Each structure stands twice: as C-alpha cells, then as structure tokens.
Amino acid sequence: MLPNVDLNLLNVFLEVYRFQSFTLAAESLNMTQPGVSGAIKRLREQIGAELFLREGRGITPTATAVKLANDIEVGLTLINNALKNIDSFDAQSAHQFTVIADEPAMHLFQSRVAHDTSMGNCSIKFIPSPATDDEIFNLLNFQKADLAIDISTADNTAFASKVFYQEEMVLACRKHHPVFKQQISPDEYYAAEHVILRFKRSRLSVADLLTAENLKPRKESCEVDSIFSMMALLSKNNCLGLLTKNIAKEQAQNFGLKLIPFPFESSPMRHQMIWHKRNEQSLPHQWLRNKLTDLLPNNL
Numbered sequence: 305m306l307p308n309v310d311l312n313l314l315n316v317f318l319e320v321y322r323f324q325s326f327t328l329a330a331e332s333l334n335m336t337q338p339g340v341s342g343a344i345k346r347l348r349e350q351i352g353a354e355l356f357l358r359e360g361r362g363i364t365p366t367a368t369a370v371k372l373a374n375d376i377e378v379g380l381t382l383i384n385n386a387l388k389n390i391d392s393f394d395a396q397s398a399h400q401f402t403v404i405a406d407e408p409a410m411h412l413f414q415s416r417v418a419h420d421t422s423m424g425n426c427s428i429k430f431i432p433s434p435a436t437d438d439e440i441f442n443l444l445n446f447q448k449a450d451l452a453i454d455i456s457t458a459d460n461t462a463f464a465s466k467v468f469y470q471e472e473m474v475l476a477c478r479k480h481h482p483v484f485k486q487q488i489s490p491d492e493y494y495a496a497e498h499v500i501l502r503f504k505r506s507r508l509s510v511a512d513l514l515t516a517e518n519l520k521p522r523k524e525s526c527e528v529d530s531i532f533s534m535m536a537l538l539s540k541n542n543c544l545g546l547l548t549k550n551i552a553k554e555q556a557q558n559f560g561l562k563l564i565p566f567p568f569e570s571s572p573m574r575h576q577m578i579w580h581k582r583n584e585q586s587l588p589h590q591w592l593r594n595k596l597t598d599l600l601p602n603n604l
Contacts, residue, residue, distance in 0.1 A: 309350050311503075314380055316343040317355065321365055321373045322446055324356075332447070332604070377462075381582030393587035395424030403441055404452035406433045408471070408548045409575055413470070416599045422553075428592070444580045450592060451579040452516055455503070464584060466579035469604040473514060474549045475564040477554070478539055490567050494520060499537050499545040500527040513544045516569040535559040548573055558603050 319329035320340060330340045348355050355369040365373070398447045401522050405413065417428045431449065434440060437456045441463065443449040453468060475493075477484050484492070500522075501510045509527075512519055525543050528534050532555075534545045552563055577596070583589040 311380070311383070313343050313347040313350070314376055315384070316340055317347055317369075318373060318377060318380065320344060320363075321369060324363055324365065326363070330440070378581060382585060384576065391593050395422070395426050395591065398425045399588055400427045400429060401451075401588075402429050402431060402449045403592075403596070404433055404443060404449045404454060405430045406454045406575070408551060408573070409453040411531075411551055412601070413596065415598060420595075420599065423595075426591075426595075428595075440578070444578065445502055447580075450583070450589060451577060453575055453577055453596070455573060455575060456578065457576055462581055463578055464581050465576045465578040469576050469600055470572040470574045471604060472549045472564055472572050473510065473546050473570055474552050475566050476535065476538055476545050476547055476552055476561045477564065478542065479560045479562045481562060483542070484544070484562070484564060486564065488564050488567050493544065493567055494522060495527040496544045497523045497542065499534050499543045500524050501531065501534050501545065501547060502529055509546075509564075510573070511568075511570075514570045514573060516571070519568070526570050535561060550601075 315335060316329065316335075319332050320326060323329045323332065326337050326340045326344075329335075330337045333340065335343075344355060350426070351368075353368040353374075354366050355362040355372070356365055410432065413428075414430050417423065417430075433452070433454050433456075434443070439455060440452050440456060441460055444452060444463065457465060475488065484496075488496075503510070503513065511522075525541070526537065528537070531551055534547055535552075535555055536559065537543065538545045538561060544564075545599075546566060549563075552561070555565050556563055577593065579589065579593070
C-alpha cells in the first residue's frame with residue numbers, strides 16, 4: 305500500500321467494488337454520488353491505476369481493482385472494527401440486527417428473541433432465506449443482513465460458518481390415521497401417499513437429501529416448500545410427511561398429528577451459522593452470535 309493513500313478512500317472503493325455502482329455505494333455510505341465519484345478519482349490518482357471502467361450504464365472493476373479489493377478487504381475491516389470497538393459494545397444502545405433464517409430456524413428463534421428480557425435496546429429482525437445460496441451471500445456481502453442460519457454451507461473464502469445446531473427428522477400423519485400406529489415399516493412407507501417437502505434450491509426432497517440409502521419412488525400426493533403447509537395438509541388426509549422433529553413435537557397437538565419414527569437410517573438436518581469474515585472481530589456481531597447461541601434449546 306502506498307503511504308499517501310487515504311484509508312477513507314479505500315472504504316469508499318470497497319463499497320463501489322461490492323455494489324459495482326456509484327449510486328448504490330453512495331446510498332450505503334450516506335454520501336452523494338458526486339462525492340463517491342470524486343473519492344474514486346482521488347484514489348485512482350494516488351495509486352496511479354484505473355479502477356473501474358464504464359460498461360453500458362454500469363461500471364466494471366479492472367484487474368487492478370479486483371486485486372486491490374482482495375488484498376485489503378480483510379485488513380481494512382479489522383482496522384474499522386478496531387476503531388468501532390474502542391468503546392465496548394453495550395446492549396443498552398439501540399441496535400437492530402438482521403438475520404436470514406430458514407423456516408425451522410425462524411420458528412425456533414423468533415419467539416425466543418421476542419420474549420428474551422436481556423436484549424436491552426437491541427432487536428433482531430428475521431428475514432426468510434432466499435431461493436439461492438448466491439442470494440444469501442449477496443445479502444451478507446452487501447450488508448443487507450448480519451448473518452444467516454441456513455442449511456447452506458459457505459464455500460466462499462470471504463465467509464465464515466459453523467454447524468450451529470442440528471435436529472432429527474420424524475414422520476407425521478393425522479392423529480386418527482386408519483393404518484399407521486406408533487411404528488411403520490419400509491414397505492408401509494412406500495405403500496403410503498406422501499406430502500413431499502422439497503428444498504427450494506436443490507428441489508430435492510428432505511427424505512432424499514438426508515437418507516443414507518437411495519429411496520425408491522414414492523406415491524406423491526403433493527409437494528410443498530413449507531413445513532407448516534405440510535402439517536396443515538397432513539391434518540386433512542391420510543398422507544405421510546417427513547419434517548423436523550422440533551417443530552413437529554411443538555405443533556403436533558395444534559394440527560392433530562401423530563409422530564412416527566422414520567424407518568430408514570438418516571442424517572440430522574444441519575443448520576449452519578454463516579457470516580462475512582469482516583465481522584469476525586466486531587463486538588456487536590460477536591454479541592449477536594453469542595446471543596443466538598444462548599437462545600438454543602438445551603435439547604439441540
């Protein structure tokens with residue numbers, strides 16, 4: 305890094321690089337578009353290299369910009385976090401976090417956050433997981449969300465992740481099902497009609513994704529991408545459905561369902577906590593990760 309480069313210009317540069325737009329970067333930084341354009345011009349003059357090229361109505365980073373962003377992002381974020389963390393984080397200061405959550409995670413955490421008396425003046429807004437992994441990473445990268453709880457895995461070096469919690473799967477059917485009692489055999493499983501829960505991204509069913517063996521084709525009555533839609537449907541017909549055990553146990557009585565062990569060897573559904581590495585040392589972000597961990601039920 306050249307000694308006369310202004311760190312403030314680098315912060316502006318990274319926002320323009322992330323959004324590949326002067327307008328969006330200006331909105332993110334609470335600056336004017338001419339102010340952002342001027343900052344990039346000054347940085348270009350200081351380093352002596354072009355950073356962005358006009359392409360139609362937008363801009364595209366040069367090879368120099370790509371290398372610069374990759375080299376400075378983590379280090380600059382650490383500097384910014386260090387400056388922010390001079391004063392320790394206080395939960396009594398107003399702060400709203402945004403957390404991406406898949407359906408089981410949202411159901412598990414939203415009510416616990418709402419009833420947690422130790423939140424201080426902090427709040428957590430949960431938003432549903434989007435349809436693709438790339439959309440999750442974009443929301444985290446562009447700071448539209450602070451972290452994600454999802455079955456995705458972060459295979460991008462810019463993101464950190466850990467297995468946050470996992471839960472078993474269980475079969476459900478209506479309480480007064482004429483055939484199924486407390487157990488079910490593989491043959492009975494294949495003979496039944498099924499409500500299929502599919503993941504939005506892979507379009508695989510939960511059963512196919514988590515079962516150790518290759519399942520044979522089933523009689524599919526319908527398919528859904530919501531656990532609550534599945535439970536509502538199961539309450540009105542004689543189908544079987546596979547869903548997460550935590551929600552199933554909690555909602556079985558409300559929907560008039562009976563729970564039955566899944567008759568095949570299967571893996572638990574693993575929920576990852578994913579965040580951008582620039583927030584690794586951020587005290588507010590550490591507080592958020594610790595808070596969600598503290599709210600995990602003891603049986604998970």
